[in-house]
Amino acid sequence: MTQTLRHPEILEIARRDGKVTVDRLAAHFGVTLQTIRRDLSDLAEAGRLERVHGGAVLPSGTSNVAYEERRALNTGAKRAMARACAAQIPNGISLFLNIGTSTEAVAQELLHHTDLLVITNNMNVARILTANPDCEVILTGGQLRRSDGGLIGALAVESIRAFKFDLAVIGCSALDTEGDLLDFDIQEVGVSRAILAQSRRTFVVADHSKFSRKAPARIASLSAVETLFTDQPVSPPVAEACAGWSTRIVVTGAGPR
Incomplete structure (x- = not known):
C-alpha cells in the first residue's frame, strides 16, 4: 500500500481509537x-496528528479535517447511511440538505426521486442534483x-429563514457522549440552527468517526432530531x-467500499 493510501487510513484509525502506535500500524x-x-x-x-512516544494522537479539536480527506473517509458507510436515509425521504416534499460529505452522499441517492424541492447551502449538493430533472x-x-x-454566514441564515421545509437532512463534525451535535465553524453552527428552526422534521447522518471526535461549537441536542442514521451503534x-x-437510531453497518 502506498503512502497516499496509508495516510487516510491512519487518520481514520486515530479518530476511531484516539491514538495510533508505530508497532500496531506496522503490523496492520x-x-x-x-x-x-x-x-x-x-x-x-x-x-x-501530534507525535507522542511510540505513536501519535489526534491534535486538539479546534479545526476540521480537510474536505478531500473527509470525502475519502468511510465511503462505504456513508453510502449505506445515505441509501437508508433516502429510502425514508418521500417524493413530493421540500427538503434541506446542508454542508458535508454525508449529505452529498444522500443527494446522490436522490437522483431518482420525483417532485422534490431541495434547498441547500452546499454547492456540491446542487451540482449532484442537476442530474435529476424532477428536482428543483x-x-x-x-x-x-x-x-x-x-x-x-448571515446571508445564508437570512435565506433559510425565508422557507419552511418539510424535512432537513444535516451532518455534523462530532457527536459527543451527551448526545450533542458539534461543529468547528461558528458560522456554520448558526446556519445549522436556522435549518433546525425552519424544518418540520430533521434527520442526521453521521458515521462512527464522529463519535470519537471533539469540536468546540454546539449545534443542538439529538433531542431535536427525529432520526439519526449511522453505521455503528452509539454508546x-x-x-x-x-x-x-x-x-x-438507524444503524446501517459499514456497507461495501
Whole structure:
C-alpha cells in the first residue's frame, strides 16, 4: 500500500481509537517501523496528528479535517447511511440538505426521486442534483467557503429563514457522549440552527468517526432530531438518552467500499 493510501487510513484509525502506535500500524500495513515513523512525521508536519512516544494522537479539536480527506473517509458507510436515509425521504416534499460529505452522499441517492424541492447551502449538493430533472434546486445566499463549497454566514441564515421545509437532512463534525451535535465553524453552527428552526422534521447522518471526535461549537441536542442514521451503534448513554427523547437510531453497518 502506498503512502497516499496509508495516510487516510491512519487518520481514520486515530479518530476511531484516539491514538495510533508505530508497532500496531506496522503490523496492520505490513511495512517497517521506519516507514510508519515517516508516515506519522509527515502527518504531524501537516497538522493532522501530534507525535507522542511510540505513536501519535489526534491534535486538539479546534479545526476540521480537510474536505478531500473527509470525502475519502468511510465511503462505504456513508453510502449505506445515505441509501437508508433516502429510502425514508418521500417524493413530493421540500427538503434541506446542508454542508458535508454525508449529505452529498444522500443527494446522490436522490437522483431518482420525483417532485422534490431541495434547498441547500452546499454547492456540491446542487451540482449532484442537476442530474435529476424532477428536482428543483434552490441555493441559499451566503459567503462561499471554498474549501468545501459551503455557503455560510448571515446571508445564508437570512435565506433559510425565508422557507419552511418539510424535512432537513444535516451532518455534523462530532457527536459527543451527551448526545450533542458539534461543529468547528461558528458560522456554520448558526446556519445549522436556522435549518433546525425552519424544518418540520430533521434527520442526521453521521458515521462512527464522529463519535470519537471533539469540536468546540454546539449545534443542538439529538433531542431535536427525529432520526439519526449511522453505521455503528452509539454508546449506551447516547442510546439511552435517545430512547428518552424518542429519537430513532438507524444503524446501517459499514456497507461495501
